[in-house]
Amino acid sequence: MGAGIPASVRELDEKDPLREFRARFALPPGVIYLDGNSLGALPVRTASRLAEVIAKEWGQGLIRSWNDHDWVGAARRVGDKIAPLIGADAGEVVVADSTSVNLFKLLIAAAAARPRRKIILSEAGNFPTDLYVAQGIAALLPGLSLRAVGTDGIWDAIGEDVAVVLLTHVHYKTGHKHDMARITRRAHESGALVIWDLSHSIGAVEIDLGAAGADLAVGCGYKYLNGGPGAPAFVYVARRLQKDLQSPITGWFGHAAPFDFAKTYQPASDISQFLSGTPSVLGLMALEVGVDLLAAAPREALFQKSRALCSLFIELIDSSCPGLEVVTSRDPKARGSHVSLRHKDGYPIVQALIAQGVIGDFRAPDIMRFGFAPLYLSYAEVFQAAAALRDVLATRKWDDDRFRKRARVT
Numbered sequence: 001m002g003a004g005i006p007a008s009v010r011e012l013d014e015k016d017p018l019r020e021f022r023a024r025f026a027l028p029p030g031v032i033y034l035d036g037n038s039l040g041a042l043p044v045r046t047a048s049r050l051a052e053v054i055a056k057e058w059g060q061g062l063i064r065s066w067n068d069h070d071w072v073g074a075a076r077r078v079g080d081k082i083a084p085l086i087g088a089d090a091g092e093v094v095v096a097d098s099t100s101v102n103l104f105k106l107l108i109a110a111a112a113a114r115p116r117r118k119i120i121l122s123e124a125g126n127f128p129t130d131l132y133v134a135q136g137i138a139a140l141l142p143g144l145s146l147r148a149v150g151t152d153g154i155w156d157a158i159g160e161d162v163a164v165v166l167l168t169h170v171h172y173k174t175g176h177k178h179d180m181a182r183i184t185r186r187a188h189e190s191g192a193l194v195i196w197d198l199s200h201s202i203g204a205v206e207i208d209l210g211a212a213g214a215d216l217a218v219g220c221g222y223k224y225l226n227g228g229p230g231a232p233a234f235v236y237v238a239r240r241l242q243k244d245l246q247s248p249i250t251g252w253f254g255h256a257a258p259f260d261f262a263k264t265y266q267p268a269s270d271i272s273q274f275l276s277g278t279p280s281v282l283g284l285m286a287l288e289v290g291v292d293l294l295a296a297a298p299r300e301a302l303f304q305k306s307r308a309l310c311s312l313f314i315e316l317i318d319s320s321c322p323g324l325e326v327v328t329s330r331d332p333k334a335r336g337s338h339v340s341l342r343h344k345d346g347y348p349i350v351q352a353l354i355a356q357g358v359i360g361d362f363r364a365p366d367i368m369r370f371g372f373a374p375l376y377l378s379y380a381e382v383f384q385a386a387a388a389l390r391d392v393l394a395t396r397k398w399d400d401d402r403f404r405k406r407a408r409v410t
Contacts, residue, residue, distance in 0.1 A: 004387070005380050012308070012379040017301040024293060025226075025376045032381045032388075034360045037200060037338040037371030040226030046289045053285045074284040075232075075253075075275055081291045082225075082234050086198060086217065087208030092239055094271045095221070095284060099199055099233040101249070102218040103133045103166075105274055106235065109245040110164040110193045110216060111137070111144055117163035117192070124148040127172045130197055134166060151176065155186060162192045169207065170200040170336030173363050175328035177205065177336050181212040188213065198236075199223060203294050204306050204337035204374065215241060224337070224373055225294060227287030235274045242270055251276030294375065302374050307332035309372035309382055313339050316386035321393055327367065338371040347410065348403035349392060355403070358388045362410045 013019065026042045027033060033041055057065040066072045079093035086093070096102060107120065120134045126148070134146045149157045151171075158165060165187045170177045180196060187194045196217040201207055203224030209217060215238055221231035237245060246267060252258045253275035256266045267273040294302075314326055317339075325342040329335040343349060346368045350360050360370040370385065392398055 005383050009312075009379050009383045012312075016305065016379070018297060018305055018374060019378075021293070021297060021375045022378065027376060030357050032358045032385050033377070034358065034370040034372065034385055036226075036373030036377070037204070037223055037336075037369065038361050039229060040223055040290065040373065041376055042228070043226055043289050043293050045293070046226075046228065046286050049289050050282060050286055053282060058281075071279075071281050071284075074281065074288070075279045076272065078284055078288045078291060079234060079271070081288070081295060082202075083236075085202055085207070085291075085294065086219070086236065087210045087212070088236055089210065089239065091271055092242075093234055093236050094274055095232045095234045095287065096275050096279065097233060097277075098230075099197070099218050099220045100129050100133055101276075102233050102235045102274070103130060103195070103197070104137065105247045105249055105276075106195050106216045106218060106237075107134060107137050107164060107166065108141070108248040110195060111141065112248075113241075113245055114163035114191070114193065117161055118143050118145060119159075119162045120144065120146045120164050120166055121154070121157055121162045121192075122146065122148050122166040123154060123168070123171075124150050125171065125173065126166070127168050127197065127199070130166060130168065154183065158183075158186050158190050158192060160190060162187070162190060165192055165194045166197070167194070168197040168200065170205065170338075172200050173327075173340060173367055173369070175335045175338050175340050177201070177329075177334055180207070180209075180214065184212050184214055200336050200338070204303075204372075206303050209236060209238070214238065221283075221287040221290070225287065226290035226375075228283070228290075230283070231287045231290075232280055232283045235271070237271055237274060242273070245273075247274050247276070249276040253277060253279065297375060305374035306337040306372060309374060309377060309379065310335065310337060310339050312379060313370065313372065313382050313386060316383065317341065317389070320386065320390045323393060337374070338369050341368045341370070342366050343368060345398060347406065348398040348400070349389075350410075351403035352392045352398035352400070353385075353388060356388050356392070356397075358385045360385075364410070 057069045075095045078095045080090045083093045138146045193215045198219035217236035221227035250265045327340040347362045350362045
């Protein structure tokens with residue numbers, strides 16, 4: 001694991017119950033990957049699975065594979081595999097479209113279910129696409145408006161005029177984790193529905209939608225689920241709501257009988273209603289590999305390691321990088337699986353780290369993010385990453401024009 005790594009850190013890796021999962025990922029040598037919270041690593045099995053789908057199922061089976069290889073049932077099948085990861089039941093999750101499109105569906109469906117209420121309530125610093133979708137819907141539906149408040153103001157802002165509360169479970173920038181059960185209970189007492197965006201939490205922290213009494217949720221497949229860039233997203237609708245809500249995108253795969261080719265739309269009475277167009281089969285098959293891999297991991301060990309990796313990194317930053325502000329909570333129960341650090345020169349610092357093989361990312365205006373995917377990251381790598389960051393700061397390697405030029409993706 002390299003010279004200079006303390007025995008205590010080596011021991012953590014030796015005793016890690018998830019240690020064997022590292023070999024199931026095609027990680028490049030010489031790279032410490034701390035950006036799985038943005039794009040998960042490539043599972044080894046994905047390449048061969050997609051080759052099989054392309055050459056055999058598509059190439060040889062052609063259109064027969066919709067039935068013979070159950071392409072037609074993949075969206076429900078993979079949804080049912082995701083369900084245990086978020087505390088849902090079979091038949092409450094379906095894979096479809098992107099997170100933004102799914103959020104559009106759920107926001108309109110939820111607002112229509114509370115027609116006398118005219119407020120979508122969200123967090124002022126929520127992930128931009130969530131706010132953009134909400135802004136667009138507010139402009140589309142007369143009388144509806146978006147109210148965005150600070151994190152500390154959410155509780156008091158849940159009033160009788162709120163139709164939907166829209167929150168990201170783990171904040172994309174700060175790593176703050178909302179108390180899902182508490183906020184959901186508050187919203188229900190007020191008569192509102194809640195939509196949870198699980199994109200930065202599924203696969204890394206505990207989620208129990210059922211125990212929390214959650215109504216609705218969305219999430220992406222390309223972060224901790226390791227489904228690949230642009231992987232399909234998923235929708236959760238609690239079973240008790242499935243007959244009452246109506247998806248605003250009335251595509252043929254959401255029809256009660258898609259292959260009857262009826263002239264009028266009749267929505268499915270279950271989660272399938274929230275499908276729309278033809279599913280992306282290649283994307284679904286790649287995502288299924290990542291979901292299967294995560295499902296094979298012991299759940300408590302996964303979440304315990306997530307907490308421990310973050311805690312180790314924060315301890316190392318506190319002790320060796322005094323010029324950095326740790327934005328993320330030091331309380332493991334109050335954060336996700338990434339740690340955010342603030343520095344006015346955060347962008348060039350991250351670029352200098354990437355040049356040394358330590359990959360994190362940057363969020364404007366001054367946040368450096370480091371994600372800790374428990375399936376494939378080691379404690380030794382966390383130690384080495386912190387040491388590399390300390391070196392970049394101490395030597396000012398980041399103070400170079402080549403590191404300051406902003407790329408389109410940061």
